[in-house]
Amino acid sequence: MDVPGQSSGVVTSGNGKAHASDAQAAPLVGESAQEAFRRLTERPADLLRFATAGSVDDGKSTLIGRLLYDSKQVLVDQLAHVEETSRRMGHDFIDLSLLTDGLRAEREQGITIDVAYRYFATAQRRFIIADTPGHEQYTRNMVTGASTADLAIVLIDARKGVVAQSKRHAFISSLLGIPHVVVCVNKMDLVDFDEAVFDAIVEDFDSFAARLEMPDVTFIPISALLGDNVVDRSESMGWYQGPPLLYHLEHVHIASDRNLIDVRFPVQWVIRPPATSVADYRAYAGQVAGGVMRPGDDVVVLPGGHHTTIAGIDSFDGPVQEAFPPMSVAVRLTDDIDVARGSMIVRTHNQPSVSTGFECLLCWMSEQPLSPRRRYLVKHTTRTVMVGGVDVRYRIDVETLRRDEDVSTLELNDLARVHLQLSAPLVFDSYRRNRVTGSLIIIDEATNETVAAGVVLDTEVEGEEEPKSERSPNVMWQGSQMTRARRWEALGHGGLTLWFTGLPGAGKSTIASAVEERLIAAGRTAFLLDGDNLRHGLNGDLGFDEEARNENVRRTAHVARLLAESGTIALVSLVSPYAADRRAAAALHAADDLQFVEIFVDAPLELCERRDPKGLYARARSGELAGLTGVGAPYEVPSEPDLVLGSCEETVEEEVERVMDLLAARGLTSGS
Amino acid sequence: MPVTYHLTHLRALESEAIHVMREVAAEFERAVLLFSGGKDSIILLRLAEKAFRPAPLPFPVMHVDTGHNFPEAIEFRDRRIAELDERLVVASVEESIRSGRVVEQTGPRASRNALQTVTLLDAIAEHGFDAAFGGARRDEERARAKERILSFRDEFGQWEPQRQRPELWSLYNGRIRKGEHARVFPISNWTELDVWQYIAEEELEVPSIYFAHDRQVFARDGMLYAVSPFIELMEGEQPFMSRVRYRTVGDMSCTGAVESSACTLAEVVAEIAATDITERGQTRADDRVTEAAMEDRKRQGYF
Numbered sequence: 001m002d003v004p005g006q007s008s009g010v011v012t013s014g015n016g017k018a019h020a021s022d023a024q025a026a027p028l029v030g031e032s033a034q035e036a037f038r039r040l041t042e043r044p045a046d047l048l049r050f051a052t053a054g055s056v057d058d059g060k061s062t063l064i065g066r067l068l069y070d071s072k073q074v075l076v077d078q079l080a081h082v083e084e085t086s087r088r089m090g091h092d093f094i095d096l097s098l099l100t101d102g103l104r105a106e107r108e109q110g111i112t113i114d115v116a117y118r119y120f121a122t123a124q125r126r127f128i129i130a131d132t133p134g135h136e137q138y139t140r141n142m143v144t145g146a147s148t149a150d151l152a153i154v155l156i157d158a159r160k161g162v163v164a165q166s167k168r169h170a171f172i173s174s175l176l177g178i179p180h181v182v183v184c185v186n187k188m189d190l191v192d193f194d195e196a197v198f199d200a201i202v203e204d205f206d207s208f209a210a211r212l213e214m215p216d217v218t219f220i221p222i223s224a225l226l227g228d229n230v231v232d233r234s235e236s237m238g239w240y241q242g243p244p245l246l247y248h249l250e251h252v253h254i255a256s257d258r259n260l261i262d263v264r265f266p267v268q269w270v271i272r273p274p275a276t277s278v279a280d281y282r283a284y285a286g287q288v289a290g291g292v293m294r295p296g297d298d299v300v301v302l303p304g305g306h307h308t309t310i311a312g313i314d315s316f317d318g319p320v321q322e323a324f325p326p327m328s329v330a331v332r333l334t335d336d337i338d339v340a341r342g343s344m345i346v347r348t349h350n351q352p353s354v355s356t357g358f359e360c361l362l363c364w365m366s367e368q369p370l371s372p373r374r375r376y377l378v379k380h381t382t383r384t385v386m387v388g389g390v391d392v393r394y395r396i397d398v399e400t401l402r403r404d405e406d407v408s409t410l411e412l413n414d415l416a417r418v419h420l421q422l423s424a425p426l427v428f429d430s431y432r433r434n435r436v437t438g439s440l441i442i443i444d445e446a447t448n449e450t451v452a453a454g455v456v457l458d459t460e461v462e463g464e465e466e467p468k469s470e471r472s473p474n475v476m477w478q479g480s481q482m483t484r485a486r487r488w489e490a491l492g493h494g495g496l497t498l499w500f501t502g503l504p505g506a507g508k509s510t511i512a513s514a515v516e517e518r519l520i521a522a523g524r525t526a527f528l529l530d531g532d533n534l535r536h537g538l539n540g541d542l543g544f545d546e547e548a549r550n551e552n553v554r555r556t557a558h559v560a561r562l563l564a565e566s567g568t569i570a571l572v573s574l575v576s577p578y579a580a581d582r583r584a585a586a587a588l589h590a591a592d593d594l595q596f597v598e599i600f601v602d603a604p605l606e607l608c609e610r611r612d613p614k615g616l617y618a619r620a621r622s623g624e625l626a627g628l629t630g631v632g633a634p635y636e637v638p639s640e641p642d643l644v645l646g647s648c649e650e651t652v653e654e655e656v657e658r659v660m661d662l663l664a665a666r667g668l669t670s671g672s
Numbered sequence: 673m674p675v676t677y678h679l680t681h682l683r684a685l686e687s688e689a690i691h692v693m694r695e696v697a698a699e700f701e702r703a704v705l706l707f708s709g710g711k712d713s714i715i716l717l718r719l720a721e722k723a724f725r726p727a728p729l730p731f732p733v734m735h736v737d738t739g740h741n742f743p744e745a746i747e748f749r750d751r752r753i754a755e756l757d758e759r760l761v762v763a764s765v766e767e768s769i770r771s772g773r774v775v776e777q778t779g780p781r782a783s784r785n786a787l788q789t790v791t792l793l794d795a796i797a798e799h800g801f802d803a804a805f806g807g808a809r810r811d812e813e814r815a816r817a818k819e820r821i822l823s824f825r826d827e828f829g830q831w832e833p834q835r836q837r838p839e840l841w842s843l844y845n846g847r848i849r850k851g852e853h854a855r856v857f858p859i860s861n862w863t864e865l866d867v868w869q870y871i872a873e874e875e876l877e878v879p880s881i882y883f884a885h886d887r888q889v890f891a892r893d894g895m896l897y898a899v900s901p902f903i904e905l906m907e908g909e910q911p912f913m914s915r916v917r918y919r920t921v922g923d924m925s926c927t928g929a930v931e932s933s934a935c936t937l938a939e940v941v942a943e944i945a946a947t948d949i950t951e952r953g954q955t956r957a958d959d960r961v962t963e964a965a966m967e968d969r970k971r972q973g974y975f
Contacts, residue, residue: 046680046681047685118811118817126681128861147840148841269723271724271725271726273728274727285724286694315722316721326679326688327687328694377847440843441840
């Protein structure tokens with residue numbers, strides 16, 4: 001009994017893998033064990049995961065069997081087994097499709113039920129095949145198999161052309177953001193290897209795919225049964241100029257498919273050995289989902305929003321200088337803050353969305369339809385939260401791509417756009433940006449079944465802003481095309497914040513407004529935010545207790561930060577008596593890489609009281625005004641101000657000069 | 673060196689497995705790691721170290737001891753666990769036989785391999801384990817090729833292939849009801865060659881029977897079995913001395929040896945790369961019974 005087709009796949013009796021092709025991991029002729037070992041271990045082989053999809057009888061199992069067989073991965077006992085089964089089924093040839101059917105029901109019914117994983121290697125790469133069933137009722141398995149794929153092979157029967165199932169497969173591939181798609185037009189032998197048939201199918205598929213997001217589509221005419229253009233170039237299709245399938249799989253460029261820009265580190269587990277074994281060790285374990293992390297990086301832990309720095313990145317094999325996807329590592333932070341499973345560590349300047357609601361595309365995978373009466377959970381990265389509501393916007397007919405808005409529920413294999421409302425915020429990106437932080441599953445709480453898979457869409461996140469909170473879980477930071485560099489270049493200078501703090505009457509506003517004068521006169525954009533003036537509008541609702549003062553400083557700091565971002569030199573004149581509030585204001589700027597200059601106007605209390613421009617001290621001393629800083633409320637002196645002014649020896653002009661010198665010294669403005 | 677942020681396929685597989693282990697440790701209450709002293713479970717232990725050190729492992733290690741194990745494997749098991757300073761639970765098939773839970777097979781082809789399933793399920797119930805890590809790989813066998821990384825088992829420990837949960841991305845649904853448990857296969861995507869390359873790269877110690885040694889064997893069904901007190905010779909079976917090694921370490925009564933001169937890890941890797949027969953096909957009698965032998969045993973609760 002033989003395997004049909006081109007001669008390269010004939011198994012010799014002595015060594016099942018003694019073939020001519022070099023597409024193998026097996027030792028080469030004349031190679032010693034040491035040499036083979038070195039060749040296998042020193043070669044930096046990478047891993048390509050691909051999914052195969054095709055309708056019934058498209059020859060998918062045959063194609064996989066052929067790939068395994070022609071790349072010498074089928075071993076003698078497996079082949080003997082297939083040969084025996086082929087004979088029993090009445091074939092007069094070895095049916096390679098039998099290599100892949102794993103379950104008894106599949107062999108009995110001659111169909112594929114479940115995703116099967118296959119492995120093979122060539123000198124170039126290691127491959128994991130997710131062999132997914134093509135039947136419509138098993139669409140969920142294609143989604144399963146394709147979710148981690150770098151590449152999808154869509155099989156089309158040359159005699160049938162692009163059918164509904166081909167469109168479904170193309171759509172799912174695009175939905176799952178598979179970066180590379182290979183359309184194999186199979187059974188070319190049954191259409192006399194006719195170029196025109198191939199061209200018509202290419203055109204047909206292209207016209208459908210043009211409406212999808214498919215960055216890289218390759219078409220290959222093949223005969224899986226005979227082996228044409230699978231591993232070896234077809235002798236019957238001279239008109240085809242491209243490479244055979246295996247060559248394409250070996251060489252397609254996948255390194256740049258990962259997101260190496262946005263640092264995303266979902267925390268899985270806290271490593272904290274008992275104090276008796278390792279003193280004070282605490283690290284956050286996880287798999288890098290995006291970006292490159294390095295010790296010293298400024299990071300923020302979401303959704304809490306605490307800022308800190310990466311102290312070190314550890315692995316069992318020692319410290320790691322750079323961690324990138326998909327490495328599993330453990331991260332140590334410089335500050336002892338609240339980090340747990342479900343937290344996500346990201347870079348300060350590049351944050352994902354944090355929200356309790358967003359738009360996504362769902363594939364419903366359960367026989368139980370979506371029901372408002374059931375309770376669902378969403379698992380996303382390492383967080384699991386309760387679903388508040390699923391609002392079905394429309395269902396998508398994958399064959400016509402038409403939207404059906406007249407639906408309220410979802411059934412098995414439905415694909416739909418929905419709005420998902422959750423009981424607690426998730427930290428996410430759009431799936432297009434990141435396949436790890438943009439994907440989720442939905443679990444039925446009663447049955448524990450996975451009922452749906454979802455990808456987060458690239459849409460704005462609506463919702464109400466929560467005031468009075470540094471966390472705004474329903475608001476997504478709107479990135480814009482305009483960059484800081486372009487803004488600042490147009491202005492001719494950059495922005496920053498000069499923060500004048502000190503007792504009432506110390507002279508903060510006097511100095512700050514004189515500095516503003518000088519800057520404007522020099523052609524700079526500057527703006528004075530005076531504490532008293534702000535209390536007339538923006539902060540008009542605030543009193544003078546500690547909490548209100550915190551809030552006063554917080555709001556003012558945000559306004560200053562926005563001004564600085566715009567390129568303005570923001571001058572803040574505010575008592576801001578608490579060190580913690582000033583630190584928070586500084587941190588807010590640091591988080592955006594903006595300069596924050598703390599200027600302590602340190603006039604002695606007696607001097608302030610003597611000046612008393614607003615009569616405050618007099619009122620405080622008479623008991624009419626309670627809680628005046630310096631009299632009835634504390635003032636925490638800055639420990640490390642950038643500049644100290646306010647001594648009685650200097651004139652206002654001299655003090656302005658010192659501020660200007662400081663700016664010049666820092667390269668923030670020229671001395672003029 | 674240009675910065676390409678490249679991970680070799682072995683390190684990518686390693687990271688995937690570590691991720692699985694951490695997910696399961698976090699989402700299940702009482703996990704256990706099954707360790708036989710065989711190469712796959714040796715890798716599981718190393719991966720657990722990589723996932724959780726410098727802390728102790730967040731789960732104990734369990735061996736289902738058929739009582740017919742290779743003494744070299746048992747000796748290695750005890751030494752390795754002591755080195756790691758971890759807790760070992762031994763579930764004994766001998767015990768299950770004595771207590772009448774299972775009945776020992778008789779005759780020259782008797783094996784305790786099938787009895788393990790009962791002992792395993794009893795131990796899982798007794799200790800209240802809700803997740804058990806195993807070293808099974810999808811490349812081993814056709815039914816395994818279809819099994820999820822997180823494989824859900826009902827209250828009878830049974831696998832229902834048609835009712836498997838979809839497993840997407842790296843999002844594992846670890847929710848189970850009381851009495852149910854999950855089998856977890858972190859090295860599902862590894863091949864036999866990957867396993868040996870990893871052992872070589874990590875310089876992991878393995879039991880000596882994986883390397884070529886001289887042993888009294890006899891031939892049966894095209895396989896070489898070790899002469900041992902656990903297996904009766906049939907008529908015409910003649911013991912002889914041969915230079916062999918083992919590709920898998922299981923029960924002495926159903927694990928065959930292969931003729932080999934591979935004495936080093938490098939030689940083993942080269943031998944595996946060159947082999948023309950599968951690991952189970954060559955050395956495991958238990959998979960040769962019927963076409964769906966593994967599927968049937970898995971449905972009953974086997975790994």
